[in-house]
Amino acid sequence: ISRNNLSGPIPWELGRLVRLEILFFYDNSINGSILASINNCTSLQ
Numbered sequence: 001i002s003r004n005n006l007s008g009p010i011p012w013e014l015g016r017l018v019r020l021e022i023l024f025f026y027d028n029s030i031n032g033s034i035l036a037s038i039n040n041c042t043s044l045q
Contacts, residue, residue, distance in 0.1 A: 003027040015040040 007029035014020075015037025022045060038044070 001025065001028070006030060008032075010035060012037045014038060017041060019043050021045055 002024040003026070005028065009032035010025075010030060012035050014023075015035065018040055020041045021043045
């Protein structure tokens with residue numbers, strides 16, 4: 001989802017993507033902290 005001009009916090013629903021392996025946020029205006037729900041993404045590298 002890089003370079004999409006996104007802004008705001010990272011949604012907690014991201015933690016529901018349990019098979020997510022790679023995620024790029026660069027070139028956006030994402031703010032806030034990384035949520036605890038990201039721990040559900042056990043395949044994330």
